[in-house]
Amino acid sequence: RVGGLYSDTEFDLTRLRPYRSRMIELGRSCVHPDHRHGGAIMALWGALGEFMMRNDLDMMVGCASVSMRDGGHVAASLWHKLSKTHLAPIEMQVRARLPLPVDDLEHTLEVDPPALIKGYLRCGAKVLGAPAWDPDFNTADLPLLMRLADLPARYKRHFLGL
Template sequence: MNSSQDIVTHALPHAPSLIQRPARAIPAALSVSWARSEAEVREAQALRHQVFAVEMGARLTPPKGAPAGLDIDLFDAYCEHLLVRTPGEDGEPGPVVGTYRVLTPAAAKRAGGLYSDTEFDLTRLRALRPRVAEIGRSCVHADHRSGGAIIALWGALAEFMARNGLDTVIGCASVSMRDGGHFAASLWKQIAATHLAPIDCQVRPRLPLPIDHLRQNLNVEPPALIRGYLRCGAKLMGEPAWDPDFNTADLPLLLRTADLPARFRRIAG
């Protein structure tokens, strides 16, 4: 699930001390941990830049003076950052190949809201917000999108949610609009037919994707990350928003931890 930009110059200056122990390794070939230093956050931001700017063509607007080759925005300082790594040499940590960040309800208050508030009217979620964690900037390196990294991310998230008394996750899953948006419109139509959330959990985009002017009948395959979310029980909260800076259509997703497959609930327990 994705997001956008402004100021971050410190690692986690406002982050709450929620992380009591490292996330476990899932599966064995990958390791999962929460960033504990500015250097580790920078590794996540470098992977995000590679995926969003280089691969997807996003127009990032980092803060003045920010190092080149990083994706940085104002929400980073308030979030916990999860890292998936491949094995390194001589016992050293390997490179980061998957990441997302988590914004808790308390941190969202300090940040002035959720990132999703900038893209969607979340009025109908008001009653849920004290128990909602927002995940954003989700990405996996192109060489590791077969499923293992996504399983690792979601297993660690389930454990985090259980430990902190949270029961709902929301976020935006981004789809490239390099084809003008026809793929995104068709994907929305396809997923909405089977995974639309109940009306009391639906939201409205502030800048809607112009679905009615796009093809909606293409036979499309959801991107790996979105397939992973849906397999974990995620529901689509409404029509996609258009993010001109990232050149993406952003699909709003919601997942209740009670809907997670049994293997993730076992991890959380």
């Protein structure tokens, strides 16, 4: 436990303070091109689940990036779509420190979530608030939270042996 979260540099996580002792942060990972197949990601998720069970952790928080190559219109549209279907309860919502100006962007495009976000949503993830702009990577970062309690049964069996 290092005491800080990368997500806290992009979002005000004050509302998550009561949950911090039960939370782990997910971040970027690098896998050698020769090993970028289902087995590698399964091993990563399996080890993560084992670590969480061993340490009595039941929540995962992190940022999921959406490219800003189009100026942010896809990210704004995705936020507007997900805010209607996957928004966390108000008591868990966070605010971006450098907000993407979603209301100034086209936000009615028909968009599908990127694969990683789609996977998190299938696992029961909730969006914690509007996206932050990450100028270092030129991405819009959505804050996400996944609770083990919300994980569908088939994923619990597969990753946690429950």
